[in-house]
Structures are given as structure tokens and as C-alpha cells.
Amino acid sequence: MxxxxxxxxxxxxxxxxxxxxxxxxxxxxxxxxxxxxxxxxxxxxxxxxxxxxxxxxxxxxxxxxxxxxxxxxxxxxxxxxxxxxxxxxxxxxxxxxxxxxxxxxxxxxxxxxxxxxxxxxxxxxxxxxxxxxxxxxxxxxLTAYAVTTTSSRNMELVKSLGADQVIDYTKEKWLNVLEPHSIDAVYDCGMESSAWNDGAQLVLKKNTGRFITILPMAQPVKEAEFGAQLIGEVHNxxxxxxxxxxxxxxxxxxxxxxxxxxxxxxxxxxxxxxxxxxxxxxxxxxxxxxx
Missing domain, CATH: 3.90.180.10 (Medium-chain alcohol dehydrogenases, catalytic domain)
Structure with a gap:
């Protein structure tokens, strides 16, 4: 050609x-x-x-x-x-x-x-x-969501893509909406230590929950209160x-x-x-x- x-x-x-x-x-x-x-x-x-x-x-x-x-x-x-x-x-x-x-x-x-x-x-x-x-x-x-946060203008779009529950981050915090220790995995795109320190530890299942972030988090990262541990990092x-x-x-x-x-x-x-x-x-x- x-x-x-x-x-x-x-x-x-x-x-x-x-x-x-x-x-x-x-x-x-x-x-x-x-x-x-x-x-x-x-x-x-x-x-x-x-x-x-x-x-x-x-x-x-x-x-x-x-x-x-x-x-x-x-x-x-x-x-x-x-x-x-x-x-x-x-x-x-x-x-x-x-x-x-x-x-x-x-x-x-x-x-x-x-x-x-x-x-x-x-x-x-x-x-x-x-x-x-x-x-x-x-x-x-390879990105998939079951529960996701979004602003209200995007909620119908996110629901149409298959999200079971949608949270409007402009009106409420996801950690206050989800039941304690009820989530299998948190997938964080924000690259902030607060997502782990203040949020994920409250909602992840105590023994099996997984926290996944797309890039290394800013320090300091708080030690898990329920026995979670770092098992590896993937950067790309x-x-x-x-x-x-x-x-x-x-x-x-x-x-x-x-x-x-x-x-x-x-x-x-x-x-x-x-x-x-x-x-x-x-x-x-x-x-x-x-x-």
C-alpha cells in the first residue's frame, strides 16, 4: 500500500x-x-x-x-x-x-x-x-464499576453503563452513604491518601476488602485499623x-x-x-x- x-x-x-x-x-x-x-x-x-x-x-x-x-x-x-x-x-x-x-x-x-x-x-x-x-x-x-461516584449531571449516564448504585459527590460523601465494611473493592482514581485514610477503611470488608489506586498515593498513608496490608504496586x-x-x-x-x-x-x-x-x-x- x-x-x-x-x-x-x-x-x-x-x-x-x-x-x-x-x-x-x-x-x-x-x-x-x-x-x-x-x-x-x-x-x-x-x-x-x-x-x-x-x-x-x-x-x-x-x-x-x-x-x-x-x-x-x-x-x-x-x-x-x-x-x-x-x-x-x-x-x-x-x-x-x-x-x-x-x-x-x-x-x-x-x-x-x-x-x-x-x-x-x-x-x-x-x-x-x-x-x-x-x-x-x-x-x-479493563476498568469496571459496580458502585461509583459522580455529579448529578452524569448520574443517568453512569447508570446506563451498569452501575448498581450512584453517589452524587457534590451532595454527599460516599463513605457516609455506604454501609460499614460492606464493599469488596475500592478503585481510586484520585491519587490521594485521604481516600484510604478516611474512606476505604470504613467501607471495605475487614478481611477480604481490596483498595486499588492507579498511582502511588501521597504520604503519609495511615496503617490499616483492621489488618489490611500492602500486597503490591502496579504503576502502569x-x-x-x-x-x-x-x-x-x-x-x-x-x-x-x-x-x-x-x-x-x-x-x-x-x-x-x-x-x-x-x-x-x-x-x-x-x-x-x-x-
Whole structure:
């Protein structure tokens, strides 16, 4: 399949404020494929908080290096598109496949017209999704809720996604609503020690409850009053085509559906990040790379 030798992508040459350092590079040369890599013509990508966190605050700690004029970094992990070239050792995928991917930390940069990814991270996208919907899936696909908190304007949306009980955090505290020691697991996206210190210990089941947070909590972390202990830490999602294939089955069966708030044109990706930072999106924010 014929494709251009240069392409556009969002990149940054230094850490800092996203609004100041993230720019469109209009003349990036295509790089040669490795034997087990595929080249994807990206149709859509979606944005996640980790994208701007790496750029603004956590990049050096997570990546161990900084971007530069001679080595700019791309941005974005989630993408959906069409394979236009495969490496000589690629067996599972072929040119023309409609695919989706979450790139590893070693190869992020999905806000681009083309993306080179190892085959092990790429899966054929669900047949009942378009590119915009598929791009919204990968990084958040394994998240599930049974009880969740939200503001009143989002309550019907959350209920429609299968939540058994919804709590309006603007009117009441979840720790005051739930029965003491009645919850199997608390999944915390806030990255605050207070979620554990003041909340989870009151509602988790005493012997079997689990507290899961997406990033290390700010110190100090209070010792559990009922015998809980730290059993491990996970700092990032481990992407793989095998896991995406499982997600695909759930989506094609109708058990899981992506929810999109807004689709932005490629040139307006900064607007997508602005809305993401506002924390008021009712679903995923997608950037449509191809018009």
C-alpha cells in the first residue's frame, strides 16, 4: 500500500505546560519497520490524563529522560486505524486490517498520522465499532464499576453503563452513604491518601476488602485499623494484543460499549486536552486524525 514518506504528528521538545510546548510537526520522516512491527495509518486517537501528566509533571520520573530539539517526544497511547505495511516476521496481521492499539511506554505517540508499533500490541478492532469508537477503548478497557461516584449531571449516564448504585459527590460523601465494611473493592482514581485514610477503611470488608489506586498515593498513608496490608504496586497498564482480543469479544457481544463525549479534528487536539483537564467530560475525548 502506498503511503507518504513524511507525516504530521504532535510533539514536544521540552517538558512544561502542554499549551506552550505541544506543537504539530508537519515534516516527520517515516522510519523503517522492524521485522515484527506494523505501520498504522492512524484514523483516530484518544487522549488520557497520563498524556499531559508525562509532559507536565511525571515524564522524567516515568521515562528517565527528557525530550530535546533533536529527540522530541510524541504524545498519546490510544489509536485506531488501518495497517499499511507489515514487517517480514509479522504473522497475525496484514495490510488492510482495521486495528486498534495501546502503545507501550517505549513507543507512545499516537497523536500522529502514522504510527509504528510492535505486532504484539496491536489487535483487530471490534467489527461493530468505527475508528473513533475503537480509539476510545484501549487504555480504559479493563476498568469496571459496580458502585461509583459522580455529579448529578452524569448520574443517568453512569447508570446506563451498569452501575448498581450512584453517589452524587457534590451532595454527599460516599463513605457516609455506604454501609460499614460492606464493599469488596475500592478503585481510586484520585491519587490521594485521604481516600484510604478516611474512606476505604470504613467501607471495605475487614478481611477480604481490596483498595486499588492507579498511582502511588501521597504520604503519609495511615496503617490499616483492621489488618489490611500492602500486597503490591502496579504503576502502569501492561498493553497487549491478547488482552485487546478479550476486550473485543465483550464489545462485539454488547456487554461493553465505549462512550464518547466529543470528537475533535486533528488540528484541535489542544482543545481536547483542555476539556480533559477540566474533568467534566462525559466519556472519552477522541481526536479524528483523518478527516
Amino acid at each position: 502506498v503511503f507518504p514518506q513524511t507525516f504530521r504528528a504532535y510533539q514536544y521538545e521540552s517538558y512544561g505546560s502542554l499549551e506552550k510546548v505541544l506543537k504539530i510537526n508537519t515534516n516527520i520522516p517515516q522510519k523503517p519497520l522492524g521485522a515484527q512491527q506494523v505501520r498504522i495509518k492512524v484514523h483516530s486517537a484518544s487522549v488520557n490524563p497520563i498524556d499531559y501528566m508525562l509532559l507536565e509533571t511525571a515524564g522524567q520520573a516515568f521515562l528517565g529522560k527528557a525530550p530535546s530539539v533533536n529527540d522530541p517526544f510524541g504524545i498519546g497511547f490510544d489509536a485506531a486505524g488501518e495497517i499499511v505495511e507489515v514487517g517480514k516476521s509479522v504473522e497475525r496481521l496484514k495490510v488492510g486490517d482495521r486495528v486498534y492499539t495501546m502503545t507501550p511506554f517505549s513507543g507512545f505517540g499516537s497523536l500522529a498520522e502514522f504510527l509504528v508499533v510492535d505486532e504484539e500490541y496491536v489487535a483487530v478492532q471490534p467489527t461493530n465499532l468505527d475508528f473513533n469508537e475503537a480509539a476510545a477503548v484501549p487504555m480504559v478497557a 497498564t501492561d498493553p497487549s494484543a491478547e488482552k485487546l482480543d478479550v476486550v473485543t469479544k465483550y464489545i462485539e457481544s454488547g456487554a461493553v460499549k465505549p462512550v464518547i463525549d466529543t470528537i475533535f479534528p486533528f488540528e484541535k487536539a489542544l482543545d481536547a486536552f483542555a476539556k480533559l483537564k477540566s474533568r467534566h467530560a462525559q466519556g472519552k475525548l477522541v481526536v479524528q486524525v483523518q478527516p
